[in-house]
Amino acid sequence: MRKFNSxxxxxxxxxxxxxxxxxxxxxxxxxxxxxxxxxxxxxxSAMSADAAFITSEIAKIRTLTDKPFGVNIMLMxxxxxxxxxxxxxxxxxxxxxxxxxxxxxxxxxxxxxxxxIPVVASVAFARRLERMGAAAVIAxxxxxxxxxxxLNTMALVPQVCDxxxxxxxxxxxxxxxxxxxxxxxxxxxxxxxGTCFLAAEECRVHQAYKEKIVNAGDTDTIxxxxxxxxxxxxxxxxxTRKFAQMENNPDMTQEDADNFGTGALRRAVLExxxxxxxxxxxxxxxxxxxxQPASAIIQEMAEQAAQLLQI
Numbered sequence: 369m370r371k372f373n374s375x376x377x378x379x380x381x382x383x384x385x386x387x388x389x390x391x392x393x394x395x396x397x398x399x400x401x402x403x404x405x406x407x408x409x410x411x412x413s414a415m416s417a418d419a420a421f422i423t424s425e426i427a428k429i430r431t432l433t434d435k436p437f438g439v440n441i442m443l444m445x446x447x448x449x450x451x452x453x454x455x456x457x458x459x460x461x462x463x464x465x466x467x468x469x470x471x472x473x474x475x476x477x478x479x480x481x482x483x484x485i486p487v488v489a490s491v492a493f494a495r496r497l498e499r500m501g502a503a504a505v506i507a508x509x510x511x512x513x514x515x516x517x518x519l520n521t522m523a524l525v526p527q528v529c530d531x532x533x534x535x536x537x538x539x540x541x542x543x544x545x546x547x548x549x550x551x552x553x554x555x556x557x558x559x560x561x562g563t564c565f566l567a568a569e570e571c572r573v574h575q576a577y578k579e580k581i582v583n584a585g586d587t588d589t590i591x592x593x594x595x596x597x598x599x600x601x602x603x604x605x606x607x608t609r610k611f612a613q614m615e616n617n618p619d620m621t622q623e624d625a626d627n628f629g630t631g632a633l634r635r636a637v638l639e640x641x642x643x644x645x646x647x648x649x650x651x652x653x654x655x656x657x658x659x660q661p662a663s664a665i666i667q668e669m670a671e672q673a674a675q676l677l678q679i
Contacts, residue, residue, distance in 0.1 A: 372670075372679065375535045376558040379503060380436050380462060380483065383407030384670045385558030386548070387506070387537060388565050388662070390440020390464055391514065391648070392416070393637040394573055397425055399662065401432035402570035406663035407670075411438040411464060419450035426458045436461045438485070443468030456480040464506065467515050469493070474500040487539070489517025489524070491531045504535040506560050511541030513563050513601050513650035516591065522554070529555030543652035545672020552677055561669075563650040568662040576640030577647055584653035596625055603647040607632055 374385040386408040388400060392415040400410030412429060414422045422439060429437055439460045441451050444467040452473045455463050463477060466487040470477075477484050478501040487506045488494040494505045507528040509521025517524075521540040529536045538551035539560035548559045565571055566581045580603055591601045592611045602608050614620050614628060629646070636645030 372674070374557040376504060376537065379535065380409060382409050382436055384666055385537070386666055386669060387411060387438070387464075387539075387558065387560035389512075389514075389539065389560050389562030390414075390438070390442075390466070391562050391566075392442065393633055394562075394566065394571065395440065396572060397428035397432055399565065399568060399571045400437055401429050401435075402568065402662040403565065403666065404429075404433045404435035404437045406661075406666045407435075408662075408666050409436060409438055409462065411440050411462075414439055414441050414445065414447075414451045416442065416445040416447065417451075418447040419454040422451050423454050423458060426454075426460065438462030438464050440464045440466060441470070442466055443470060452477070455482065470497075471500060474502070485537065488528065489519065491527050494528045494532050494536075498532045498534050502534060504537060504558075505532065506537040506539050507556070508560070509538075509540030510591075510599075510601070511651040512539055513589070513648045513653075516540075516599050516601050521551075525551060525554040525556050541650060541652045543650075543655040545669045545674075545676060547652070547655075548669055548673035549676035552673070561652075563652050564656050564665055564669075565662060566649065567656050567659045568665060569659060570662050573637045574640030576642065577636055577645075578659055580647050581649055581653050581656050582659060584649065584656070586651070586654040588653060589649055589651055593625070596622060600646075600648065601650060603649050603653065605645065605647060606643040607646055 376385040384407045388403040390411040390413040395413035403410035462483045464485050483503045485504045507525045509524050510516045525538045535557040537558040538556035542559045543564040551559050590604050591599050593600045632646035635641035636647045
């Protein structure tokens, strides 16, 4: 077992400073528990579901692991207020956030003793959240899958590390020990990965989704929705290519985009719908070559990083 000199491990009582990202329709109790049991931090996705759903998910993961885990709250969700209260009532060990500013919840979460680790895409965002009491931040570059910002990981992470005194977790484009070691050299004290865990045996996405990840190359992702203010990175498919064409039509409205895109991720995850599914994935998909247990993904990443960092 390698020992990483990371405040994240001490803060969260985890063995490896490796987070599994909170991916909608993907990050369920089975996957999150597998990651936590392997020494990382498994994270449940609250998606756009209500408090009753996430409360049931928390109950499930607690039957599968006694290790620390987190809940990711998508702040654009219409049920964000409900879920924000539910994580307090359930005394969730870690809360991560995305797709917005969690400022309205920070005081109540801190009073409840929760460990808050928001996703940030800029230095200003990171500084503001540190002042609000975030325990750490996840600096996510545009290489990531799903909702993305503008700055790349290589540029974003060191600037965030220089700007805040709390630990920084690097995310976006990291799928092996080389990426993890690079993140530590940039000043990060942990990494968050999503795409590589899509190929975990415990990940219950459709087999077609896993095969698309394993067979992906370096140029097989595309960002759509940027002109609408909600950029999302996913694999190139008939759906994403059509969306890109629609986006370049000046007459396209937000309603048109919503009508076309609604349910696309669910179709990919649950049905393996090739033509009309949205297979969210990061640029690191080209590094994922096999389906294996989550524990193997974590162990290989940690061992390779430790060798490169000579620890």
